[in-house]
Structures are given as C-alpha cells and as structure tokens.
Amino acid sequence: MIRNLMIGALAVAVVGTGVWGYQQKNDKEHLAQAAENMYQRAYHDLSFHIDQIEDELGKTLAMNSQRQLSPALADVWRVTSLAEKSLAELPVQGLSMEDTEKYLYKIADFSYRTSVRDLNQDPLTDEEYKTLEQLYEQSASIRQSMRETQAMMMNTDMHWLAEREREDSEPAQNSFADHFERMNKSVQGFSEVEWGATDSAIRNLNGELKDALEGREEISKEEAKQAALELLQLGKEATVRVDDASDALDYPAYSLIIDDPENKANYNMDMSVEGGEPIWFMQSRKIDKQTIGLNEAVQKADAFLERANKEGMVLVESTQYNNRAVLEYAYEEDGVRIYPDSITLEVALDDGDIVSYVGRGHIIHHLDSRNLPNPAISKADAQGMINPRIEVMEDHLAVIETDLNEDVLVYEFYGTKNNDTYRIFINAQTGDEEKVERMKDTEPDYSNE
Incomplete structure (x- = not known):
C-alpha cells in the first residue's frame, strides 16, 4: 500500500515537473518573442527617422518662406535625436561609427545655428543653401544603406536575439552588425543632440485615438478574430491568437498574432475593442520577385479598402521599394482632399x-x-507664392493640419526641381506657405544585391 502511494506521489511529482517545465518553456518563448518584437520595432523606427532626415532636408530646399524654414531646420535637429534613441535600443553596440558621427554632427550643428537665428533679418546665404544641398545628398546615401539592411532582413531568417548573443564577438558575414559596419560606418554613432522638447509638446496620438474610439460598441476577442480573418481573407488553416494589448495604450485594444501556413506568412495586428477598428497590421514573410505592377497593386489596395468599408478614400501618393508598393490614401469631400484623414497601405x-x-489618421x-x-x-x-526654382505641374484644393493641430484650407501644388518632386501647400485664405513635402521616388530593389 505504502509502495503504491509512493509510486503515485512520484508520478504526480514527475507530471508536476513536466507541467512546470512546459510553463517555463512557454514563458521563455513569450519573453523572447516580446524582445524580438521590441528590436524589430526599434529598427523600423530607426529606418523611418533616417528617411525623415532626408525628407526634412529636402523640404528646406523647396521652401520660399523664412517662417517655415526655421521650424523645418529644427525638425532636422529633432529627428536626429529620435534616430539616436531608436538605435540605442538595438543590440549592435560596440561598433565604430566615426563617419556617421561626423555627418550627423554637421547636420545638428548647421540646423541649430540656422534655426535659432532670425531668418527674416538674416536669411540663408548662397553658401548655406549649398550646404543644405550637400547634406541632403549625403542623407540619401545613408538612407540607401538602411534599405539594403532592410532587404537583408526580409530575405533571410535572421533574428535580433541571435545578434545580441554574439554582440561581443567579431560580426559574422551578413549579420546585422556586419551590414552596419559595411554601410560606411553609418547610423550607429549618432552624436548627442540636445532638443529640449517637453512631453507636453509631443503629440499624444494614443490619447487622440482614445477620444475618437470612445463610446463605440465593444467587440469580443472572438469577434476580433473573425473580423481579422475576413479582412485579410485568410483560409481555414489560419490560426489567430488574441490577447489584451499593452497597458501603455490609452485605449482598450486587442493584440492579434495570426499564422497563415497556406501562404507561409504571419501577421501582427492591433484592433480596438471599441468599434473593432484595425489600428495597424503587418505581415512577416519573404517577398519574392515582382510579378505585378504598381497599377495592379493599387487595384488590390482599392479592393481592400472597399472590403474594410473605407469609403471616399483617394490615392494621393504611391511609390515602391524592395518589391513593395507603398500607397497613401486621403479622404476626399466635394473634390477637396482631407489629408489628416489618411490611410497608408503596403502591397x-x-x-x-x-x-x-x-x-x-483615418480613425x-x-x-x-x-x-x-x-x-x-x-x-x-x-502659385505666385511658390519658390521660383520650382516648376509647378499639378494642383488641387486640400485640407491639411498645421503644427498647432489646426485644419486649414490650402492650394496643393506638385512641382519639380532637378530630379525631385515636391508637394507644396499654400494657405487659401492668407497666401502663406504652410508646408512643403518631398515626394518619395521609386527605389532600387536591394533584395537581390
């Protein structure tokens, strides 16, 4: 009898140990996935800020208003600091990045000196304008290097956690660290930039989403799962895991992880509890050789928006890189483009x-x-308010949002200078130059290089 009890107790202990071990393994996998997601987010933020540096510099070359030039140069200064923050979160410390430090020091120093002075009384000289052009050309080179690294990430099964484990050793060929060093010591060693912006000066998008969603009918986790499957048109083999999103969000949301074995892909998505609105989603898989053109990609995006009940959206910008089409849509009312009401898709x-x-933006x-x-x-x-160096090609009426988060009616002009295309917004009431944007060109495919 005692022997049987001991055997039973031992069996319970063995099973208990197995359950504990399984739970530990499960917890470890969840923590590893969370860390990997954090690194992926930091890298994509870094890529975005490197793009912004080039864009903000490009905007200054088309501006004809000193009132707009000072804050635009200050934005260059700010974006450099944001890029530094994103880079610090990546497991690639210890690399020597002198070239990048010199480049970003020149940007920070020049943008600081010019943004704080009164440009109405002391405007840019021809020499300073040439400096802006030079910095802009250099920023394009760094952006291209980031694209090459991004292409490597999409076309190889590499993980940032593996990079962190070998960060003290010599960078392996085609590792993240190797790519960072090979792209001319770029991006890692951002110089310290004092920005001084307070938290209150930074727009709280989470709070705005909370206000926009508040009061809408709530959906359950099962309803969120079904809505995601219908929106993405996935097969019966697809599995969906739905969890409560991070407490850092001001609004209640679900975080969905969707595995689509039929297409060898998976998705990450945030969906609001109130209203069941998809906030964002991203598919992770290798994108193969291009077989469709930009026009067909637009048709796919139009069909998706129709399926998502997003009516009245018109395409306002399109470009492509690494076998992806990037499409920006804005809501149109009575022929006027409402730019704050926007959706961005990648196909x-x-x-x-x-x-x-x-x-x-749409929500x-x-x-x-x-x-x-x-x-x-x-x-x-x-049109007479536009920089005479710009050749105007197209125009529209539009509504944009100012830096003070106020909607203004503007004339929207598309114009070119050398090989760049700009979108210039002139206030339809005052004639002031409200905003200048450099349009992104179709980029080379780095995925096969």
Whole structure:
C-alpha cells in the first residue's frame, strides 16, 4: 500500500515537473518573442527617422518662406535625436561609427545655428543653401544603406536575439552588425543632440485615438478574430491568437498574432475593442520577385479598402521599394482632399497581398462632412507664392493640419526641381506657405544585391 502511494506521489511529482517545465518553456518563448518584437520595432523606427532626415532636408530646399524654414531646420535637429534613441535600443553596440558621427554632427550643428537665428533679418546665404544641398545628398546615401539592411532582413531568417548573443564577438558575414559596419560606418554613432522638447509638446496620438474610439460598441476577442480573418481573407488553416494589448495604450485594444501556413506568412495586428477598428497590421514573410505592377497593386489596395468599408478614400501618393508598393490614401469631400484623414497601405508586388496597414489618421480625423470655407485668394495668386526654382505641374484644393493641430484650407501644388518632386501647400485664405513635402521616388530593389 505504502509502495503504491509512493509510486503515485512520484508520478504526480514527475507530471508536476513536466507541467512546470512546459510553463517555463512557454514563458521563455513569450519573453523572447516580446524582445524580438521590441528590436524589430526599434529598427523600423530607426529606418523611418533616417528617411525623415532626408525628407526634412529636402523640404528646406523647396521652401520660399523664412517662417517655415526655421521650424523645418529644427525638425532636422529633432529627428536626429529620435534616430539616436531608436538605435540605442538595438543590440549592435560596440561598433565604430566615426563617419556617421561626423555627418550627423554637421547636420545638428548647421540646423541649430540656422534655426535659432532670425531668418527674416538674416536669411540663408548662397553658401548655406549649398550646404543644405550637400547634406541632403549625403542623407540619401545613408538612407540607401538602411534599405539594403532592410532587404537583408526580409530575405533571410535572421533574428535580433541571435545578434545580441554574439554582440561581443567579431560580426559574422551578413549579420546585422556586419551590414552596419559595411554601410560606411553609418547610423550607429549618432552624436548627442540636445532638443529640449517637453512631453507636453509631443503629440499624444494614443490619447487622440482614445477620444475618437470612445463610446463605440465593444467587440469580443472572438469577434476580433473573425473580423481579422475576413479582412485579410485568410483560409481555414489560419490560426489567430488574441490577447489584451499593452497597458501603455490609452485605449482598450486587442493584440492579434495570426499564422497563415497556406501562404507561409504571419501577421501582427492591433484592433480596438471599441468599434473593432484595425489600428495597424503587418505581415512577416519573404517577398519574392515582382510579378505585378504598381497599377495592379493599387487595384488590390482599392479592393481592400472597399472590403474594410473605407469609403471616399483617394490615392494621393504611391511609390515602391524592395518589391513593395507603398500607397497613401486621403479622404476626399466635394473634390477637396482631407489629408489628416489618411490611410497608408503596403502591397507585396509578388502576389498582391496587403502586407502593411496604418489607419490611425483615418480613425482620429474622419468626419462624414466638414464645413469647408471658400478660398479667399485665387489659385494664380497662391502659385505666385511658390519658390521660383520650382516648376509647378499639378494642383488641387486640400485640407491639411498645421503644427498647432489646426485644419486649414490650402492650394496643393506638385512641382519639380532637378530630379525631385515636391508637394507644396499654400494657405487659401492668407497666401502663406504652410508646408512643403518631398515626394518619395521609386527605389532600387536591394533584395537581390
């Protein structure tokens, strides 16, 4: 009898140990996935900020208003600091990055000196304008290097956790660290930039999403799962895991991880509890050789928006890189483009999958109708406010959001200078130059290099 009891107790202990071990393994996998996601987010943020540095520098070359030039140069200064923060979160410390330090020091020093002075009384000299052009050209080189690393990530089964484990050793060929060193010592060693912006000066998108979603009908985890499967049009083999999203969000949301074995892909998605709105999602898989063009990609995106009940959205910008089409849509009311009400999609050019979606702007800013004012100045008068170096090719009426988060009616002009295309917004009431954006070109495919 005692022997049987001992055997039973031992069996319970063995089973208990097995359960404990399984739980430990499960917890370890979840922590590893969380860390990997953090590194992936930091790298994509870094890539985004490197793009911003080039964009902000490009904008200054097309501006004809000193009122806009000072904050634009200050933005260059700010974005450099954000890139440094993202880089510090990546497991690639210890690399020597003198070239990048010199480049970013020049940007920080020049943008600081010019942004703090009164440019109305002391405008940019021809020499300073040439300096801006030089910095802009250099930034394009660094952006290209980041694209090459991004292509490597998408086309190889590499993980940042593995990079962290070997960070003290010599960088392996085609590792993340190797790519960082081979791209001319770029991106790692950002110089310290004092920005001084307080938390209150930084826009709280989470809070705005909370306000926009509040009061909508709540959905369950099962309803979120079904909505995601229908939106993505996935087969019966797809599995969905739904968890409560991070407490860091101001609004209740679900975090979905979707495995699609049929297409050898998986998705990460955030969906709001109130209203069941997809906030963003991203597909992870290798994108193969391009088989469809930009026009067909736009058709795929249009069909997706129709399926998502996003009516009245018009394509306002399109480009492609690494076999992806990047498409920006804005809501249009009575022929006026409402730019704050926007959605950005990425379409894979191998099979037409929607591989990325960001709908924050649409959720925050969408209204069924707006009380739009009539322009107080003519289109010809507005065009006369543009930098004479810019050749205007196209125009529209639009609503944009100012730095003070106020909507203004503008004339939107598309123009070119050398090999760059710009989108320039002139206030339709005052004639002031409100904003200048450099349009992104189609980029080379780095995935096969």
